[in-house]
Amino acid sequence: MNFQPGKDTLKRNFKTVGTRTPRPDGLDKITGRAQFGADMTAPGMLWGLILRSPHAHARIRKIDTSKAEAVNGVHAVVTAADFGPCPDGVLDVRENIMAREKALYDGHAVAAVAATSRAAAKQALKLIKVDYEVLPHVTDVDEAMKPSAPVINNKLFTKGLDKTPRKPSNVAERFEFGHGDVEAGLKQADLVIERTFKTEATHQGYIEPHACLASMGSDGKGDIWCCTQGHFMVRQVCSALLGMDASALRVTASEIGGGFGGKTTVFIEPVALALSLKSNRPVKVVMSRSEVLRASGPTSSTSIDIKIGMNKDGTITAGDATLRYQGGAFPGSAVPYGAMAAFACYDLKAVRAVGYDVIANRPKQAAYRAPGAPMAAYAVESVVDELCKELDLDPLDVRLKNASSDGSKASYGPNFDVIGLRATLEAARAHPHYKAKLGRNQGRGVACGFWFNFGGETSVSLNVSADGTIGLSVGTPDIGGSRASIGNMAAEELGVPHDKVRCIIADTASLGYNDVTDGSRVTFASGLAAINAARDAIGKMCERAAGIWGIPVEAVTWEDGAARPSSPNAGKHEPLTLADIAAQAGATGGPISGHCEINAEGAGVSFATHLVDTEVDPETGYVKVLRYTVFQDAGKAVHPSYVEGQFQGGAVQGIGWALNEEYIYGKDGTLQNAGFLDYRIPVASDLPMIDAVIVEVPNPGHPYGVRGVGETSIVPPLAAISNSVSDAAGVRMTQLPMSPPRVLKALGRI
Amino acid sequence: MFQIQVSTSINGDDTEFSCEADETLLDVLRDRLGMTGSKEGCGTGDCGACSVVVDGRLVCSCLMLGAEAQGREIETIEGMADGTELHPLQQKFLDHAALQCGVCTPGFLVAAKSLLERNDDPTEEEVRYWLAGNLCRCTGYDKIVRAVLDTAKDMRKPAKTKKPAAKKRVKA
Numbered sequence: 001m002n003f004q005p006g007k008d009t010l011k012r013n014f015k016t017v018g019t020r021t022p023r024p025d026g027l028d029k030i031t032g033r034a035q036f037g038a039d040m041t042a043p044g045m046l047w048g049l050i051l052r053s054p055h056a057h058a059r060i061r062k063i064d065t066s067k068a069e070a071v072n073g074v075h076a077v078v079t080a081a082d083f084g085p086c087p088d089g090v091l092d093v094r095e096n097i098m099a100r101e102k103a104l105y106d107g108h109a110v111a112a113v114a115a116t117s118r119a120a121a122k123q124a125l126k127l128i129k130v131d132y133e134v135l136p137h138v139t140d141v142d143e144a145m146k147p148s149a150p151v152i153n154n155k156l157f158t159k160g161l162d163k164t165p166r167k168p169s170n171v172a173e174r175f176e177f178g179h180g181d182v183e184a185g186l187k188q189a190d191l192v193i194e195r196t197f198k199t200e201a202t203h204q205g206y207i208e209p210h211a212c213l214a215s216m217g218s219d220g221k222g223d224i225w226c227c228t229q230g231h232f233m234v235r236q237v238c239s240a241l242l243g244m245d246a247s248a249l250r251v252t253a254s255e256i257g258g259g260f261g262g263k264t265t266v267f268i269e270p271v272a273l274a275l276s277l278k279s280n281r282p283v284k285v286v287m288s289r290s291e292v293l294r295a296s297g298p299t300s301s302t303s304i305d306i307k308i309g310m311n312k313d314g315t316i317t318a319g320d321a322t323l324r325y326q327g328g329a330f331p332g333s334a335v336p337y338g339a340m341a342a343f344a345c346y347d348l349k350a351v352r353a354v355g356y357d358v359i360a361n362r363p364k365q366a367a368y369r370a371p372g373a374p375m376a377a378y379a380v381e382s383v384v385d386e387l388c389k390e391l392d393l394d395p396l397d398v399r400l401k402n403a404s405s406d407g408s409k410a411s412y413g414p415n416f417d418v419i420g421l422r423a424t425l426e427a428a429r430a431h432p433h434y435k436a437k438l439g440r441n442q443g444r445g446v447a448c449g450f451w452f453n454f455g456g457e458t459s460v461s462l463n464v465s466a467d468g469t470i471g472l473s474v475g476t477p478d479i480g481g482s483r484a485s486i487g488n489m490a491a492e493e494l495g496v497p498h499d500k501v502r503c504i505i506a507d508t509a510s511l512g513y514n515d516v517t518d519g520s521r522v523t524f525a526s527g528l529a530a531i532n533a534a535r536d537a538i539g540k541m542c543e544r545a546a547g548i549w550g551i552p553v554e555a556v557t558w559e560d561g562a563a564r565p566s567s568p569n570a571g572k573h574e575p576l577t578l579a580d581i582a583a584q585a586g587a588t589g590g591p592i593s594g595h596c597e598i599n600a601e602g603a604g605v606s607f608a609t610h611l612v613d614t615e616v617d618p619e620t621g622y623v624k625v626l627r628y629t630v631f632q633d634a635g636k637a638v639h640p641s642y643v644e645g646q647f648q649g650g651a652v653q654g655i656g657w658a659l660n661e662e663y664i665y666g667k668d669g670t671l672q673n674a675g676f677l678d679y680r681i682p683v684a685s686d687l688p689m690i691d692a693v694i695v696e697v698p699n700p701g702h703p704y705g706v707r708g709v710g711e712t713s714i715v716p717p718l719a720a721i722s723n724s725v726s727d728a729a730g731v732r733m734t735q736l737p738m739s740p741p742r743v744l745k746a747l748g749r750i
Numbered sequence: 751m752f753q754i755q756v757s758t759s760i761n762g763d764d765t766e767f768s769c770e771a772d773e774t775l776l777d778v779l780r781d782r783l784g785m786t787g788s789k790e791g792c793g794t795g796d797c798g799a800c801s802v803v804v805d806g807r808l809v810c811s812c813l814m815l816g817a818e819a820q821g822r823e824i825e826t827i828e829g830m831a832d833g834t835e836l837h838p839l840q841q842k843f844l845d846h847a848a849l850q851c852g853v854c855t856p857g858f859l860v861a862a863k864s865l866l867e868r869n870d871d872p873t874e875e876e877v878r879y880w881l882a883g884n885l886c887r888c889t890g891y892d893k894i895v896r897a898v899l900d901t902a903k904d905m906r907k908p909a910k911t912k913k914p915a916a917k918k919r920v921k922a
Contacts, residue, residue: 022844029852030840032787032827036853039786119770205887207791207799208853257789257853258887289792480850480888641847645889649850652890676796676885684891685875685882692892 001535003528003703005602010698010705016492017704020641023484024503025255034255037211037227042282045213046075046114048275049121050268050285051128052295053103053110056361056669057137057150060103060110060130067127068113073120075279077128079111082274083241090240092330096364097241097270103132104152104329105361106670107294109267114275114283137361137669141326142303144170144360152329152359172331172357177339177412180350185318189309193386197379199718199736200662201301204368205653205681208257209292214272215282222249222273227256229263229477230516235508241270242277249273252507253477260479260653261367262297264516290674297366298663300325300333304379310387314398318350319343319411323376325357328364333357334372337452340412341715342376344450345399345421345607347408361669367518369650370451370711374657374718378736381447381719386732395446395723396429399609403448420633420697420707421448421607427631427695428609442615442626445724449608449715453708454519455600455701459512460529462490462537464592468579470494472530473506475514476522480649480710481642488638489527489704493534495561496578503530512597520708523638524699525600531703537594541581544588549573602701606708608632610651610716614724618747621740623659623725629691635699635707644692646709651690654717656682662737758819760785761829769816776800778816779826787827787856791885798884801857801864802826808864810883827856830863839863839901846897850888858884862898870906874899 028034065077080100094100099108111128115121136150143149151168158165160174186192212226222244228234231251239246256263272285287296303324309317321342327333339355353376388395403421410416428434428446438444463471472490476482487503494501515521538558545563546553555570556563562575585592613627630647637643660680664672673679698705722733731746744750753768760783769778774793779785779802788811791797795810802811803825811826830837839862842848849855858881865872865880872880877898878891886894 020847023847025852026844026849029849029855030836030843030859031831032785032856034852035786036789038790039780041781119772205885206851206853207797207885207887208789208851209791255853256851257791258851260887286790289794289797481847641893642850645847645850645893648890648892649888650890653887675794676792677794681885681887682890683882683885684878684895687878687891689874689895690890690892 001539002532002596002598005701008703010700011703014492016488016498017636017638018640020639021484021488021498023481024487025478025483036208036257037254038286040213040225040254042213042215045282045284046116046279047118047121048112048114048272048283048285049125050109050271051111051125052291053099053106053108054670055103055132055134056106056139057135057152058103058132059135060099060101061133062131063111064129065111068124071115071120071124071127073116074113074124075281076114076275077111078271078274078278082278084243086241090237093237093266094241096330097267105363107291107363109271109295112271112275114279139360139362139665139669141301141324141358141360144326144358145324145356152361156359170359172359175336175339175355176352178352179409182318182320182350182352185350186307186309186320189317190312191387191390192307192309193383194307195383195734197304197306197382197734199302199375199378201298201362202368202657202661203293203298203679204260204262206258206260206262209287209289210263210268210296211286212269212272213282213284214269214276216273216276218280220244220248224249224251224269224273225254226251226269227254227263229256229259229479229518231477232475232508232514233264233516234266234269237266238270238273242273250507250509253505256477256479258479260369261371261518264367264518265297267296289676293674293679294671295363297364299368300327300365301663302375304375306379306383308383308387310391312391314391314393314401316346316348316402319346319348319380321353321376321380323353323355325355325372326360326362327357328362329359330364331357331359333365334367338372338376341373341450342380343411345404345448346402346411347404348411351411353411369653369714373449373451373715374654377447377449377715378718378722382722385723396425396434399448400425416605418697418700419605419607420695423695423697424607424609424631424633427693428611431629431693433611433627433629438613441618441728442613443724443727445612445720445722445727447610447716447719447723449712451520451606451712451715453524453603453606454521455525455603456515456519456521457513457599458525458529459514459597460526460533460595461511462530462533462594464537464578464582464585466582466585468582470496470501472501472503473511474503474526474530475506475511476517476526477505479517480646481639482522482526485523485638485642486526486530490530490534493531494538494578520606520710521603524603524702524706524708527638527706528600528702529596529598532596532598533594536596537592540592540594541578544581544584545576547588548576548584604635604699604701604707606633606712608712608716610720612720612724614721614728616725616728616743621743621747623738623743625655625688627688629693630713631693631695632709632712633695633697633707634709635702636696636705637694638706640694643694643709647692647713648690650713651717652682652687654714655687655721657736658718658721659737660739754817756817756820758821759823761825771817773816774812775814775816775819776811779811785826785828789853789856791854798861799854799857801860801884803860803864808861827860830859837863838905839898842897842901846893846900848889848893848897854884854886858886858894866902866905870902872902
């Protein structure tokens with residue numbers, strides 16, 4: 001019954017899919033009823049607070065918690081000593097959620113308390129005495145790679161080199177991707193441009209801080225309520241860290257107030273669980289905004305060298321990139337993704353991308369929307385833009401000339417299937433925005449972007465109620481309207497109105513394992529699984545109809561929400577609707593439900609082209625975004641409003657990254673701007689409307705042609721805006737963010 | 751610990767509570783009164799997710815003490831709909847898909863209502879500046895601004911019907 005990619009034909013005519021239906025969680029979210037991470041309470045609940053290192057790098061000699069434990073109302077204090085042995089796979093998580101021998105960054109957790117009131121918890125935190133030996137630190141990626149840099153982890157020996165080095169360093173691993181003879185390709189070029197770029201770390205900036213409520217019973221069974229992109233991941237990691245059976249811990253995903261990748265890991269959940277275990281009371285932990293910025297998972301800061309050769313006719317002869325990403329105090333930055341995505345938009349004979357994963361005294365990076373790709377695309381697309389300018393070529397023509405297309409060999413190895421890059425470029429070229437006139441101090445920028453899109457482990461359950469309505473349980477938290485899109489796909493397949501399907505996010509005890517909501521995978525993978533589950537249920541309903549009619553099941557077909565005899569030979573029978581069959585379910589064999597458990601493949605890569613006009617104020621260095629248009633391939637836009645929303649939201653996060661946002665560390669290695677006043681994300685008055693153009697090149701890997709849309713939209717903006725500002729200012733920008741002082745410096749004004 | 755006794759009005763209901771001297775109005779609403787519709791995104795008045803109206807004035811409830819609510823009239827997101835009848839802004843936010851994750855939405859709705867009560871015909875720029883104290887990380891603000899402008903247009907309609915209807919332009 002499951003969809004067979006490459007064998008089954010794709011559905012092209014839709015009734016529900018492609019319409020702008022109301023979202024099922026809408027009412028709760030406009031009335032204040034929706035329950036987010038911090039909105040849950042439990043009888044007897046304690047408040048948990050976390051003590052954090054004020055040092056960027058320090059050995060922890062001793063922690064004295066006795067005075068804190070003596071505070072009235074305090075029921076538990078935990079430190080690293082409360083987290084025992086654990087599997088290797090979660091060792092870094094264990095170190096990150098609670099510092100052990102050393103505090104590795106400003107904000108690293110060192111102890112936690114649970115008390116009957118926040119006031120008592122606060123008072124207790126102040127009474128915990130930590131004896132630190134402050135160590136030399138390093139926060140900049142290039143500095144961290146120098147042989148003279150303080151070594152953060154003396155057990156870290158660079159992987160991926162021909163010979164493992166004898167000395168430890170801050171370089172965790174080297175990666176290389178590509179094919180062809182890059183040196184020969186560069187020699188053939190009429191023009192070669194080589195440049196170095198730097199980008200600062202940014203934060204996902206979700207408005208809802210991390211929050212959880214953990215309750216651990218003395219029988220070894222526990223519950224967690226939390227805002228997360230993956231409650232099955234929370235269950236796995238927390239049970240492993242606490243030495244519990246996975247099934248003894250049930251995790252329920254609250255409504256989630258934004259994630260963008262930042263909630264694909266755990267920070268406070270194991271701490272709350274340990275506090276609950278020790279106090280035998282439910283414990284709620286909610287991060288403050290400054291904790292979110294200091295101690296959750298921002299992006300890498302990067303340093304990137306790009307060398308590209310181009311002929312006078314616009315043909316790119318070779319591309320070469322070296323990418324250095326610091327990912328905080330632990331290995332695992334997104335540099336491999338960056339290196340793989342860097343040249344993915346181009347069909348090149350010779351290409352190489354080398355990546356270095358570097359550690360530094362900063363919080364461990366987490367995924368942020370197309371992790372690693374925006375910075376790589378920024379550097380590559382900046383050099384392509386400069387080549388176009390130097391050779392007096394149109395940037396869209398050059399991209400069309402070199403664009404990856406169906407079947408071309410990707411810069412990271414595989415051959416592309418059916419892809420939509422050219423369609424987005426052609427849509428951009430035909431759009432009035434591309435021909436609009438520009439004024440003084442104004443410039444236009446173009447850039448393309450790519451993201452892989454994931455599939456992954458997915459489990460869905462679809463239950464037919466006796467009244468003919470549908471309960472659809474998925475295990476992937478809804479971070480942007482996915483309940484609407486998944487519910488609509490199930491309705492489409494079953495042939496029932498969309499409002500007869502209620503899609504919910506089930507807890508970890510109610511469904512098989514689901515990978516986290518990441519990689520733009522949910523509408524693709526949970527949607528695919530929902531369609532398969534609907535087909536499973538349809539098969540069962542056809543069997544019931546066959547039984548009622550006394551004909552073989554092969555002679556029954558499903559059309560427009562009803563079982564029908566497949567041909568006149570099958571006899572004359574009035575169609576049995578889904579509701580008819582559901583009403584008789586008890587008498588015909590019991591409840592009807594459909595299931596699908598898969599490891600979804602065929603996600604279908606995604607491309608976008610962005611156009612942006614900016615104006616640079618030569619007096620102040622302020623950059624104003626005048627006009628912005630996104631062209632992105634959605635495969636099939638299941639719910640166009642939320643597809644547009646993904647395009648617009650990604651573009652604006654990119655605008656923030658390009659112009660304002662940065663982690664600023666002081667000489668002492670502490671974060672200087674841990675608040676929304678100083679870490680400034682774009683506000684409404686900074687922006688124009690963001691035009692979203694949906695391009696649809698169906699993905700052969702999904703029955704409706706769906707591709708993930710969530711992440712690609714943040715890949716082009718950094719480059720598009722930098723190209724636009726470079727055009728407006730008449731000088732090539734090579735560092736992000738392009739804050740007013742940096743623009744003035746580039747203009748030679750300061 | 752010494753607590754302060756406060757009598758206030760919340761969404762028209764007389765309400766009494768006791769709180770610590772240093773507790774914010776947001777903490778009181780959320781933790782003492784169970785009104786969790788107002789959200790804490792920053793606790794420093796930078797994000798607007800906790801927006802409420804106090805005696806007609808739009809404020810961040812994280813920047814006001816609970817004790818300061820004494821004798822005031824407070825409006826929160828929970829009081830925005832009239833029973834089952836949504837405020838026009840709430841309906842337009844749904845129609846325009848002006849929310850994704852929804853955590854900033856209560857604050858935006860409270861702030862936008864406050865704007866439309868002062869200015870029933872705001873320009874796009876006025877909407878953008880009025881809402882500049884409310885952070886949204888999902889939508890890029892486009893659909894939010896459209897929803898507010900569209901609500902204002904609809905709410906002005908009754909007055910406009912008195913005027914003669916504009917002639918329809920017919921394309922040749």
